[in-house]
Amino acid sequence: MIVYRLARHEMRLFAGLALWLARRTEGTTGGRVFGYARGQGATLLGLAFVCLVETVGVAVMLRDMPLAHDVMLVLDIYTVLFVVALHAAGAVRPHVLTADALRVRYGAQVDLRIPRTAIAAVRRETRMTHEPAPDALDLAVGSQTTVTLELAEPVVHTTMLGRRRRVRVVRLYADDTAGLVRALAPG
Incomplete structure (x- = not known):
């Protein structure tokens, strides 16, 4: 089951x-979109560049060992694509606010639907450190969250590997923090 979940991820x-290359998004129809990929874009694309340089370096070092060269080339190219895909997943799956719910997402890992009626308080709060708490979900981008949602009733979050837990506090990052807080504020 774990192998299936990892393969699905x-x-x-x-x-x-593929959606990023086609300039499309996923699951944003009928809602207001709040991105978070800008906060991680430079870091992930910089990492992809470093991986690309490493690919070239290893290819040169292993040029006299054809089997090792070919194996490492495949692995290195896969790694570069994987890192770019991490960024793309965040870009094509933004947070989405509809009339009845906020869909909080984090790349291909998290997709949590929070009914608007379950949101007791929302505030702009920039945090760089996040102490693990059993009832909190921290979706940091670049080790930072900018919005804190306190829930009147817990929602069930299912992790990428299928573990379920109830959360009462959700901290997330949004490129347009003020806009998201305004959109969620009562009245």
Whole structure:
């Protein structure tokens, strides 16, 4: 079951890459979109560049060992694509606010629907450190969250590997923090 979930996650990553290249988004119809990929874009694309340089370096070092060269080339190219797909997954799966719910997402890993009636308080709060708490879900981008949602009733979050837990506090990052807080504020 774990292998299935990991394979599904990778397929969603690469589907996100295809959507990103086609300049499309997933699951945003009928809602207001709040992105978060800008906060991680430079870091992930910088990492992809470093992986690409490493690919070239290893290819040169292993040029006299054809089997090792070919194996490492395949693995290195896969790694570069994987890192770019991580960024793409965040870009094509933004947070989505509809009339009845906020869909909080984090790439291909998290897709949590929070009914608007369950949101007791929302505030702009920039946090760089996140102490693990059993009832909190922290979706940091670049080790930072900018919005804190306190829930009147817990919602069930299912992890990528299928573990379920109830959360009462959700901290997330949004490129347009003020806009998301305004849109969620009562009145």
